[in-house]
Amino acid sequence: MSAPPEDLGPLAPGLWRGAGRRLLTDRAATAALAAIFALIAAAIIGPHVNPNRFDAIDWGNIAVGPSLRHAHWLGTDRLGRDLFVRTLLGTRISLAIGLVATSVSLAVGIVYGAVAGFAGGRVDHLMMRVIEILSGLPLIFFVILLTVVFGRNLLLLFVSIGAIGWLTMARIVRGQAMVLRGREFIEAAVAGGAGPARIIFRHIVPNVIGPVIVYATLTVPQMILFESFLSFLGLGVQEPQASLGTLIAEGAAEMESAPWMLLVPGVVLAILLISFNVLGDALRDALDVKEH
Amino acid sequence: MSAILAIDGLSVEFRRAGAAIGALRQVGLKVAAGECVGIVGESGSGKTQLGMAVMGLLPANAAASGSIRFAGREILAAPRALLQSLRGAKLAMIFQDPQSSLTPHLRIGVQLAEVLVFHRKMPRRRAQDAALAMLRRVGIDDAARRMRQYPHELSGGMRQRVLIGMSLLCGPDLLIADEPTTALDVAVQAQVIGLLQDMRREFHTAIVLISHDLAVVAGLAERIYVMYAGRIVETARAADLYRGPRHPYTAALLRCAPRIDAALAPRLDTLPGQPPNLALPIEGCAFAPRCWRATERCTRERPLLLPADATAQAACHHPLCA
């Protein structure tokens, strides 16, 4: 609908500003966002409010249950290490892996996908074959291979998970970029003398960010889950460090005698995963300009 | 002649993001049986909403008030079942985009026959024959083969012919044609207007022709309503309207569009500014900010649609000619 300029209202909301407002009117999304921030804050601050250290062994309290009567609020494991501190530490590492791996996959995937999608033709063909080959390789063997060759270290874990995660991201971005390439404003940019780099970074990337952010939000829990899976197999984080995955693996072994060892990290992981998924869905709705 | 369609005080408001957009404001209109009436206006004038309101196809966030009487029966806020039995049978509509009005995965013949099977409870075989006859009547050659084709295999003009044929299958009393030629090339446009003309003569169907182009309406309509910002600002017999428009907006529309048979001037006549924002209250005459004849009175007091002579009405404090 046409409107005379004086009726445009207060200063321009871009597509993003409106989206933020819409997101906050969604109750589930607000709750999810709050849960995520609370867990992040707890993971950072939490270990400091409890006197126990994550690798300190309390010989007097081995495998005790959760209680407020002693210093181990959420109990201890079989070695007498404090579960509250270890779970928060695990959350910190799991979150870090999820976020770093997602960032790696974002950075690589966006650039790779945007280039392939915009270039089209033979370049695109070649780039997509590379992706197909990579996604054909069994990821677990790839990670095992890396850990065998370079030893187990956290940085490597980050990079190797992220390095696989970008494949799907690149596919999504490429699809979006191919749609955009046919749009008139990209044609207008080409006609206006813009080079490929400018078109990709100024025009294509900003316009694919919407769907990409949604996917990235949904990628974080996948990455966390994947790390948990690797750790469960004993390929992830190394003792005495802990991630939610290693804690769950230890807990699973003691499920019958000490159920809290499984329940505590399990519940935290579940909250994390559900929150990210809810947030991702809500973001998708909020960013869908056509509906508003 | 009795009116087949009589609209009185029709208002339609859309609620969107907290704002109420007044798409139609106190619109009144009459169509006699077998008559062709043109509705002309620019985008946002409410002409499409008018057609939708008659068909009972307004979206869920629209609130309509007033009265729409079809063949003497109130159909605004009528039960869904009544509207459904009227639509496609007594009351038909064709749209600007013939592509999206046909189901893509069904053969043309099946879609046409379906109308008769549904409304007339006709046996499928007889419905097929009637559909084939109708395709021939709307000037589709090789109709038997076309019956077996899918919509995407037809050209735009042919699809519009199919839709016109489909809308006439049940012998409707009223056909609403919303920009039926806008998506077509000039040559095909002339063909479709010609077809509507012929069909009207043959079936005695009243037609409401909605268009942004006065010249398209000129070929068909006997009476014309001109809409601006949700209101009817002028109505007159077509010939009178073209010869001597009373509302400055109508005059501007006639003047602004370059005509192939008009003398060339170094510059095109233009209408400054833009139509008003319908989400905001409009005081006085909605056209006043763009009108060269506007006075202080126009910005204060909304002009009523008053009879100018036996057949014409205009809503203007300072009408042209007279």
Add this chain to the structure above:
Amino acid sequence: MNAPLLEVRDLRVEFAAGRHAMRRKRFVALQDVSFDLPAATTVGLVGESGCGKSTLARAILRLIPAAGGRVLWRGEDLLTLSRAALRRRRRDLQIVFQDPLASLDPQMTVGDILGEPLEIFEAALGARERRARTGEMLARVGLEPWMAARYPHEFSGGQCQRIGIARAMMPRPQLLICDEAVSSLDVSIQGQIVNLLSDLQRETGMAMLFISHNLSVVRHVSRQVLVMYLGRLVESAPRDELFAAPLHPFTRALIGAVPRIRPGAQAEAAERLAGEPPPLRSAPSGCVFRSRCAHAAAICAAAPPLQRAAEGHMVACHRLHELPPWTALPK
């Protein structure tokens, strides 16, 4: 007339149809199109939808590849320029698109959209100067400088088209191609945009290629008019001559089909065009118009050359001299 700024010679574009690379069939979308465009002049291009008007515009600007021919810009062939040289040359040749909103990047403010050509072609310019130039241009096309902070979706169709024109004018081009630039606008807005384009042309002396299916608008703005049918130029003539005495049967039918405002004038219009153009990939051999032409004869099975009928008036029709005289439209 001054020396041509743009000379298009035998420009040919082919498209491939079909999904499988092996079985793909190539068909001609633009067949040996030649014309001149002098400085400070507007040449109009008319034809039905799908006849190749936009393809011609895009091929001239090398937005799509040409299969043959030359596009000479001040004597230099754009089709053989290196990519880098072509990008520099784009400064002189700009385009305005049909869909005003779709041709503006939705994630950029109007200021950024207008500033981009300056970033590309006048990289030395500071941010402040760029802002000043954008503001000036906004004012020039009838918008307000403060609108630079807004996003395209906040504007109406007419305003978006002003922004599109402003962007095209930013690098001070010498040729502006308007591809159906006013077709999607309301009648009352259309005139404003056409007048704006004429004013800009008068001020800058740029040439314009004005593409439209609307003959009335083309008649108003053009000095020379080209008529296209199924990828071929079928007639080219000075404006007044084309509309007063069209020669090609297609041109005549096209002019005859334009709706007139005077009730009744339409019916007597000379030649009615039957049917619709066939799709490009099944264009008839020989004269492409013969499947719809009332005057087609055996000779039309051979492709007619574009021949001179009068000064500046070219027609591609074998039966040029056997056609009945053009009956002027009823006045």
